Amino acid sequence: MTNCLIYQFNAELKGYKPRMWRRFQVSEDISLARLAYIVMTLFEMRANHLFDFEFKMELNKSKLIKELGRENIEIPRKFLLNIIKIGLPDSETNELDKRIYDFNIFDVKMKHFITPMMPKTRFTYDFGDDWEINVKLEKIIIDETLSKKDLPRVLKGKGYGIIEDCGGIDGLKSIAEAYSEKSGEEYENYCEWLLDDDIDLASFDIVDMNNRLKNIPRIYEKIYEHGIYPTEQEIELIERDY
Structure with missing residues (x-):
């Protein structure tokens, strides 16, 4: 059985209604x-785009004013926020763009940045469509009945998730509306593009998702960290061709 602590999170897709969210656990x-x-x-x-994490920590206003040597000044809120950005290095040079990022995401542990004192982070995927996931640490627990092979696991959730390259939240809303009506030119276009005439963006299959969690993060690690293109079988798994 595992001796490590278990971090339980709630994650929610920002800007979409009805809410799409997950409650899950990791070691x-x-x-x-x-x-x-x-x-x-x-x-x-589906691991087709770049991503990063952003953390915000409030600075002490009185300390900042003292360091500036001025007392009666209005300080814009942006200067009271310490923003830490953690992202991917360049895939060719393996170097981090330090104009944007403070840390290489491959070099840091989750527990060093997500703590009860700093429980929230924003995950952004695809800087064109700008999918934002608000991730919050709910609690840290010990469960003697679990082993590491049981993690990660999802406990609850609602909503299907995103559709790659659809134009972000607005595009996802258009897809949901078209598929709810199941008729019209827009619906036919989406069916042709997505090769599916029955997408339910309100659906969530917890059993299927837990099965996917056993394999897909490992595939994504090979893609981003080792530059290894997925096999045909792995692509079928990612794209739900089963």
């Missing part, structure tokens, strides 16, 4: 990159 010793692969799996992200 404490995973990397922040592995947490990203888990979130991507949970929300049907």
